[in-house]
Amino acid sequence: MENYPLYVIKQTLTNIEAKGLTVPDLDTIDLEDEKTYNLFASGDTHGIFQLSMIR
Structure with missing residues (x-):
């Protein structure tokens, strides 16, 4: 059985590519990244995969 979080990431990248968009490396x-760090530091992580339930 595959690790579910890794499966979700893999499927997300596949879906991005299927839409003809640039797949992030x-x-x-x-x-x-300062903007990302500030977002996480603010605690405003609702809806962010793997972080929305951490509080």
């Missing part, structure tokens, strides 16, 4: 995501 997950290996090059800036882990120190």
Whole structure:
């Protein structure tokens, strides 16, 4: 059985590609992006996969 969160990520990337959109390279995501950090720090994570239930 496949890990469900990884399955969701894989399916999301497949769906992005199927729509003809640019698939993000997950290996090059800036882990120190200030806007993203500020969003998480504010606690406004409702609806964000894997983070919306963390409080």
